[in-house]
Amino acid sequence: MLGAKPRPRWSAAPLSAVLLACALALAGCAQPASGDGKKGRDAVVSASAQxxxxxxxxxxxxxxDLSWDLVDYMPNVKALQRxxxxxxxxxxADTLCCPSRATILTGKYPHNTGVRSNDPPTGGFDIFNARGNEKDTFAVALTKAGYRTxxxxxxxxxxxxxKRQGSSRVYVPPGWAEWQVTGLGYANYNYNLNGxxxxxxxxxxxxxxLNSVITAKGVDFVNRSADAGQPFMLEMSTFSPHAPATPAPEDAHKFGRVRAPRTPGFNEPDISDKPGWLRKYPxxxxxxxxxxxxxxxxRVRAVQSIDRMIGALQAAVNAKGRGADTYFVFNSDNGYHLGQHRLVEGKLTAYDTDIRVPLVVAGPGVPAGKTEPRFAQNTDICPTIEELAGLKPADSADGRSLEPLLHGRPVSSWRTTAFIEHLGPNYRHxxxxxxxxxxxxxxxxxxxxxxxELYVEYENGDREYYDLARDPWELGNLWRQAPEAxxxxxxxxxxxxRNCAGADCRNL
Structure with missing residues (x-):
């Protein structure tokens, strides 16, 4: 019956993935081998790329905050999938903006970037900078390899x-040749753009x-880079559809009859088995x-300008004759829930609504219309971008390059688990x-x-365990019935x- 709690079912499959140490681009951010054997950060172009x-x-x-349920309203993303x-x-690895983006930039879990929240002393830009993460981003690696970023x-x-010494408002981090960024763009209006x-x-x-402004600037960057004959890496990083999810003017009155999906978990009838923080929600x-x-x-209205952005950038690349040798990567920093498990809107849980998000890649050698079920995490974005650019990822990152999966190259093993960590609760107004x-x-x-399976271990002692094969909507917490082994x-x-770093993370 729809919404019924599942019965226990135990699989004999092993939990952990054994990732063997392969010589072929196992993860991290770009790092070459130097003649004296020291591990530096200077990226080199691989022999295959040369x-x-x-x-x-x-x-x-x-x-x-773009969740999977918005993709059906984005025709250019659907075309990218095809x-x-x-x-x-x-x-x-974390469903909060700053920790997730820090992980994306460096390929490291939040416990290794030191960015566990949006604000000091446990996170935010200042902590990311103070911990030396800015020297380890894919932008730095690609710039050293001759890319225009x-x-x-x-x-x-x-x-x-x-403002800090020299004014942080005009600070441009290392590795970025072109910088068109604002820190206060959630409303998509009334912001200062640092150009x-x-x-x-x-x-x-x-x-x-804001999305219209940066779309035009992104197209201009593509045109100038192509005319210069220099390979480029362009990151278009939106505030949309983060609340207040302000749409572009032409989208403000569209989709008037759309409503949130009524999944089996929507307004869940029985949450008596949920952890203490959720159990009393009405x-x-x-x-x-x-x-x-x-x-x-x-949110549906807000993503329309993102979808047009993708179309405009594809058109610009194609007009310059670079479509055949340009990768397009579509991604989100975290998901979003709306009504599931009696939760109104938000994103800080370990449920699939929040942790499982879109990743779509199209480009040279990537098969059309393929769905890849093997596990990937945002720790993999940095090493993937670098290996696509012909660089050798560094051992220091926690993720691994997805390039072999994108191009159908054999891998001796692959992870079968994903790790999520979250620092809470959040009371900062x-x-x-x-x-x-x-x-x-x-x-x-x-x-x-x-x-x-989904297993959640709370610091206060609460536990959650879901059998996703029988209960994909995470309705029945079976932790008490789970075998001790x-x-x-x-x-x-x-x-x-929790304690891993680098190769130790990749080998779990």
């Missing part, structure tokens, strides 16, 4: 919020909508459900990700996602992930 002569371009579209590869089991839109939480060290104010005019009332539906409509009432504000937790395996795996 043989090809022309290095590919990379256009990376990173969205904010001509490329969709990763059906791609998970983020650009970031447009959003960087990290805390960037441009206050390579010069601030330009944008107001409330329709032409000031069922959603009609007025709350109406607000959830309105939020979903606004100046944080744009502060949860609303009944939006979900869990305490600190660590979680492991396997093909058929399974519990021990799960606890051991989480402990190993």
């Amino acid at each position: 043989a090809k002569g022309k290095r590919p371009n990379i256009v990376y579209i990173l969205t904010d 001509r490329g590869m969709t990763f059906s089991n791609y998970f983020v 650009a970031l447009m839109g959003k960087y990290l939480n805390g960037y441009e919020t206050k 390579n060290g010069t601030l330009t104010h944008h107001g409330r005019s329709p032409k000031d909508h 069922r959603l009332r009609p007025r709350q459900i109406a607000k959830v539906d309105q939020a979903f409509r606004e 100046d944080d744009p990700d502060l949860p609303t009432k009944y939006g979900g504000n869990p305490p600190t937790y660590y979680a492991v996602r396997t093909a058929n 399974r519990k021990a395996e799960l606890k051991s795996l989480v402990a190993s992930y």
Whole structure:
């Protein structure tokens, strides 16, 4: 029956993936082998890339809070799926903006970047910078390898919020040749855009909508880079559809009858088995459900300008004759829930609504219309971008390159688990990700996602375990019924992930 709690079912499949040490581009961020045996950060072009002569371009579209249920409303993303590869089991290591983006830039889990939240002393731009992470980004590696790099839109939480020595408002991090970034663009209007060290104010005019502004700048960057004959990596980093999910003017009244998907977990009838932080949440009332539906409509409207951005960039690349040697990567920093498990809108949980997000890649040698079920995480984005550019990823990163999967090359083994860590609860009223009432504000937790299981270990002692083969909507917490041997395996795996770094992470 729909929404019924599942009966226990135990699989004999092993939990942990054994990742063998392969010589072929196992993960991290770019690092060459130097003649004296020391491990430096200078990237080198691989022999295979040199043989090809022309290095590919990379256009990376990173969205904010974009969940899988929005993709059906994005025709250019759907077209990207038809001509490329969709990763059906791609998970983020933290469902909060700044930790996730720090991981994307460096290939390291939040416990290794030191960015566990959006704000100091446990996260934010200042911590990312102070911990030396900016020297380890894929931008630095690609720049050293001769790429022309650009970031447009959003960087990290805390960037441009206050003046420091020399004014942080015009600071440009290393590795970026072109910088068109604002720190306060959530509303997509009334922001100061830092254009390579010069601030330009944008107001409330329709032409000031941030996605429209950076789309035009992105197209210009593609044109100039192609004319210069230099390989380029362009990251388009949106604030959309993050709340307040402000649409472009032409989209403000579209999708008037759309409502949030009514999945089996929507307004879950029985949450008596959920952890303490969630167990007392009341069922959603009609007025709350109406607000959830309105939020979903606004999110659908907000992603239309992202979808047009993708189309415009593809058209620009094709017009310059570079379509055949340009990768397009579509991604989100975390997911979003709306009504599931009695939660209104938010993103801080370990449920699939929040941790499992889109990753679509199209480009040279990537098979059309393929779905890749093997596990990927945001720790893999940095090494993947670097290896696509012909660089050898570094041993220091926690992720591994997805390039072999994209091009059908054999791999001796692959991970079968994903690790998620979250620092909570969040009570900072100046944080744009502060949860609303009944939006979900869990305490600190660590979680492991396997093909058929979700295990969540809360710092306060609560536990969750779901049999996803029978219960894909995560309705029945079976932790009390789980065999003791399974519990021990799960606890051991989480402990190993919590303390891992580099190759130790990749070998779990």
